Amino acid sequence: MSKAGGKCALGLAVALAVILATSGGCRRPRGTAYEGYAFVAAAGSSSLAVVDLASFSVVRQIRLHSRPAQVLSDPDRGALYVMSEGGPAGLSVIDAARLELKRSMWLAEKPVRVRLAAGSQRLYALDGKAQLLKALDLEKMAVGGEVRLGAPPVDFDLSPDARWAAVSLASGEVAVVNLAEWKTTAAIRVGGEPGAVAVRFDGRQAFVANRKDRNIAVIDLAAGRLLAYLPLDARPEALRFKPDGGELFVSGGDANVVVIVSAYRDEIDQPMLAGAEPRDIAITRDNRLLFVANSAANTVTVMNIDERRVLASVPVGEEPHRVALTPDDQYALVLNRKSGDVAVIRTAALPRGRDWLQPLFTMIPVGSEPVDLAIQPR
Template identity: 25%
Template sequence: MAFVAWRPLGWLIFFGVCGSVFEVAAADNNAGSGRAYVSNEDGQSVSVLDLASNTSIATVEVGKRPRGLKLSPDGSRLFVAVSGLPKCPPSVPDEVCAKRERDLKADGIAIVDTVEHKLIKVLAAGSDPEQFAMSADGKRLYVANEDVGLMSVVDVDVGKVLAKVKVGLEPEGVGVSPDGRWVLVTNESDNSVSVIDTKTLEVKQHVTVGKRPRDMAFSPDGSVAYVSGELDASLYRMAVPAGEPVQRVLQLREAAKPMAVVLDDARKRLYLSTGRGGTVAVVDTKQAPKTYRLIKEIEVGARPWGIALTVDGRFLYTANGPSNDVTVVDTTALSVVKRIPVGKTPWGVVIGPAPPR
């Protein structure tokens, strides 16, 4: 999160681009039929990229401050978190931020028809939705309501909030375990991860991790989650759902501000965007859990935030906020192959199949 009018007690500083997810979804880059969707936070839009040509083919207006986004399993619907809470940089005094106008009617999850490139409707999803996760069947959304410390559970078919679960301060990243049994929520201001039972919708526990945790990635069996820590440049490993053992497995350079986390288990790698660090960190996990090794940091652009990996693992896409573009990284050569102009202040990116016709 960040740059918002409301800031809880204990807020000290913010680094990074306003606006992740940072979510990996299925895509067949070799078939040349895949799509990438990029949320443009200050452009109130989503850019649609064709993976075969690596060009922007459409722009869809979705509402205020689009950030987190997910695709339905068949790629026919795109879900985008939109928010009427205005930006407010740390340089602006709290009393000034509090006076900035807020549009409560703008909050929700926008649904886009990916065939027609049209906004269909906006679902109620609690206040200031930023990131969210989707159940495997696409019927339920778990939404972080950052300004109020809650996670809203949304029924997509019914179009309403089923429950609100109290988590930690400033919830940010949200992820569902591969078996659908657990939801993890990173809480920025109290340096913790909330573990929620998807059957009872109760918090099992809060696990302390690095400073200002942003995102997480699950191991394929769901027994482990990797959590980025922005303010202490850390990567943590925690057991799911127990939490313990929890350990710092990697320390990046001080200037790196880890944001999104993506796991490529086939290649035994983790990828982390580093925000103000301007890079993607590539981490070797072959000797995990004993050893995690930084292979390289790839310079990708200004403040990379959301990242997504093609299903074959050959290419990684990064959303670079201030430079208004997306970088394409060849994961074999570990080098940049292209930068694609998109909308204003790209925040998140998700990759998936071309929509059915």
């Protein structure tokens, strides 16, 4: 090659490098660190693993006095609340700044589920053995009210203003509780085996998964009456509203699908195919992406909500059953119950058009049988 030709080739190479560097080509921006922690409850280890989401490493293992079942984040108080399977340490309070156990206390004879009321100082809990819904005053750490339910509770949800609670019962009913007066205003028969409950964002209606009858029961909370049954071709498991509140997503555990329900028109859209035994669901804050943990397939299905299509099926660990997104939507964290780890998926690496990068970012061992997690900023 002549000197002139060599200079020309070199010039073209430099120009191409500059174009790729300035345009980004097919490359995606690197993920930035999320300054916060994931607190992972490991039932088999009776511990709470603290995962630093900037370094993606476990920085602390907090020992608990009994097997944990659920974790709630309370950033306003700089605390987390861990519900266990019962006993004198049924509720553990974690100091989120010091990353240590602050106190443990009795919560219920058989704790089933806990929820925090937004903007309130109350934590609400179901007691399966005593058949109670009760409130715990978080300032006084004392019971602030309770109501007897008449049957073992399964799940519940609160209206955003904490005026109403809808509680699914093993008797096949849903109890509607007025939390201002602490009384049950209605007990509505919905069918066999009611499960998950989700209250609409305006607080007017509750949606209840009926696993045996394979439908969703819609309940008017103020009127205390059944409005409709929405038939499904699947056993409903998890219920998740989009952040804008317009649609409810239902994982169909035995049909390998996700069913989309219109929250205001009581209509059902065409189901979207997921993986084997879909369980938990997470949705990005921009209402664009849906993540489904498929417990029997060891995968997470990622869907574009607007286009109603699958973007990716991401292999994760063994028996994924819980998925959560960091508040900036950069990472999806997937709990793998059998393999005892957390899979981290980078949302920016998911396919868009012809682009494709490996979305599984890393795997983090957290302890035996992880069951729940909560994400909280530093």
